[in-house]
Every structure is written in structure tokens, then in C-alpha cells.
Amino acid sequence: MSIRLPATLVAFALLAGCASQAPVKPASDASAPAAPVAAKSAAPGVAADDNLNAVAWSQTAIEHDLIYLQTYRDAQARLLAAMKDKSWDALPKDDRLAPVAGLKPAIVLDIDETVLDNSPYQARLIKSGGEFNEADWAAWCNEQNARALPGVVAFTQFAAKHGVEVIYISNRAKDLDQSTLANLRKAGLPVSGPQSFLGLGTFVEDCEQIGTEKGCRRQLISRKYRVLMQFGDQIGDFVTVLANNAEGREKAMKPYMEWIGTRWFVLPNPTYGAWEPSLFNNDWTAPRDERRRLKINALRFD
Numbered sequence: 687m688s689i690r691l692p693a694t695l696v697a698f699a700l701l702a703g704c705a706s707q708a709p710v711k712p713a714s715d716a717s718a719p720a721a722p723v724a725a726k727s728a729a730p731g732v733a734a735d736d737n738l739n740a741v742a743w744s745q746t747a748i749e750h751d752l753i754y755l756q757t758y759r760d761a762q763a764r765l766l767a768a769m770k771d772k773s774w775d776a777l778p779k780d781d782r783l784a785p786v787a788g789l790k791p792a793i794v795l796d797i798d799e800t801v802l803d804n805s806p807y808q809a810r811l812i813k814s815g816g817e818f819n820e821a822d823w824a825a826w827c828n829e830q831n832a833r834a835l836p837g838v839v840a841f842t843q844f845a846a847k848h849g850v851e852v853i854y855i856s857n858r859a860k861d862l863d864q865s866t867l868a869n870l871r872k873a874g875l876p877v878s879g880p881q882s883f884l885g886l887g888t889f890v891e892d893c894e895q896i897g898t899e900k901g902c903r904r905q906l907i908s909r910k911y912r913v914l915m916q917f918g919d920q921i922g923d924f925v926t927v928l929a930n931n932a933e934g935r936e937k938a939m940k941p942y943m944e945w946i947g948t949r950w951f952v953l954p955n956p957t958y959g960a961w962e963p964s965l966f967n968n969d970w971t972a973p974r975d976e977r978r979r980l981k982i983n984a985l986r987f988d
Contacts, residue, residue, distance in 0.1 A: 758837030776949035792911035802832035860887035919955035
């Protein structure tokens with residue numbers, strides 16, 4: 687999960703175009719609930735919240751939980767074979783600085799919406815009508831109450847039991863390290879020590895930090911570990927994205943498409959992410975209505 691900084695490529699915000707009416711199911715599908723005859727418009731003066739359906743799905747849909755379970759169970763089934771293959775490495779070539787021979791195995795996970803569930807924070811924004819801000823986000827992190835997402839505790843505990851280092855690269859600010867480590871432990875996730883958390887602001891010698899990109903921190907890991915797998919909810923959790931637009935995102939992923947589901951495991955996040963500002967030229971200074979208009983313009987209607 688990448689950081690939610692409004693002035694960066696990766697930020698909290700709103701999912702465009704929530705459906706106002708459920709599709710009509712065939713009459714023969716007896717298990718399907720009946721669709722409403724007509725959608726009711728919002729009450730006068732009450733604007734629809736673009737993130738409502740996304741957060742509701744994340745919190746209540748069993749399909750959400752099943753995707754996480756499926757992903758982490760599949761990764762666990764593949765982990766030991768990856769560890770036995772001494773040439774196996776899940777870091778992109780630009781981030782691999784040291785030869786993998788003789789290095790300790792590790793897995794690298796993003797934290798937010800990959801390991802920990804922050805949907806209550808998103809729900810609070812919906813209820814208040816607000817948008818992401820650093821103070822409220824830090825307060826939520828300091829509560830240390832985010833729950834582990836389905837399947838991740840069993841998987842990471844399995845990895846640690848078999849001698850695989852569990853490392854978390856997050857765009858949570860470095861000064862949230864103690865709260866974050868405490869939350870991880872509280873949720874049942876393995877934490878070998880403070881070095882397990884590489885937050886935004888981690889100093890990496892001889893590497894120039896590009897915004898909130900995680901490349902420098904992946905390079906730091908590459909000096910000590912052979913990375914068996916990476917996990918995240920955004921492509922920036924796996925590889926550096928130089929241009930956050932449709933073409934740039936596709937270009938960043940193209941060399942590694944065969945790694946999806948074997949070395950890289952991508953998890954769903956419809957509530958926020960770099961995908962969203964890519965729809966409005968990454969301009970968080972634009973008025974909220976203008977950002978929404980540009981997101982609607984990005985939709986396909988045929």
C-alpha cells in the first residue's frame with residue numbers, strides 16, 4: 687500500500703462512478719435478490735459519496751475476504767519451492783544490487799490494504815464528508831486498531847517458521863514506526879525487530895528518493911536478502927512507476943507480467959491508490975468537483 691499524501695501520486699480519495707441501481711438478474715436465478723424497481727435520488731442537498739460502495743464492499747462483501755484468502759493460500763503453497771530455487775528472486779532488475787547467492791530469503795509486503803485493514807478510517811471520511819489529511823491519518827495509525835486482512839497472519843507466520851524474513855515496506859511516515867510495529871504485533875503478524883518496517887523517510891545511502899516510490903527501500907533490502915515474493919495493492923509496491931498515467935503504469939508492469947501470481951501478488955483496493963489521481967493528471971489541487979468530472983470522463987460507456 688502506498689502512502690496517502692494528497693500532493694503525491696498515491697493518495698486517499700474517492701472512487702468514481704458508484705452504480706445507482708443494481709443490474710436486473712434473470713428470473714431463473716432464484717438465489718439472487720430482487721433488484722430495485724428504480725433507484726432513488728439522493729436527498730436534496732446531500733451529494734453521493736463516490737467512495738461509499740467501495741468501502742462498503744471492502745467491509746461487508748465475503749468476496750473481498752475470499753480474494754485475500756485465495757491470494758495468501760496460493761502464495762503459501764508456492765513459498766517453499768521458491769525458497770529451494772536458489773536463483774529465484776522477486777525484485778525488479780533495477781532494484782537488485784547484490785547477487786542473490788547466499789542471501790537470506792525474505793518476503794516483502796506493503797502494509798495498508800495488503801496486511802492491515804484501514805477501511806474504518808475510510809468509513810469515517812465518508813461519514814464526515816471529508817478527505818484524507820495527515821493529522822487524522824496519523825491519529826488513526828496511532829490507535830493501533832487496524833485488523834489483519836484475511837489469510838495474511840497464517841501466511842506470514844508460515845514464512846517466519848520456515849526461516850523467511852518478513853519485511854514490511856510502507857509509505858506510512860517513518861515517525862509512525864512504533865505505532866505501526868505495535869499494530870502489526872497486536873494483529874498477530876511476525877515482527878523480528880524495528881528493521882522489519884521500512885517507512886517513508888527511511889534513509890538509503892547512495893539512492894535518491896523519487897517522491898513516495900519504494901525503489902530505494904527495495905534496493906536496501908536487496909543488499910541483504912533474496913526476495914521470494916512481493917505483496918501489495920498498488921503497482922508501486924512492486925516496481926518504480928516513473929509516469930503515473932495509463933501508458934506509464936502499463937510500461938512499468940509489462941516486463942513482469944509473468945511474475946503475477948508467482949513472485950508478485952496483487953490485492954484489491956477500490957478505495958484509493960495511484961490509479962485514481964492518474965485519472966485527473968495527478969492534480970490534487972484541483973477542486974473536488976473537477977476531479978470527479980475528470981474521473982467520470984475516464985469511464986467507458988460502450
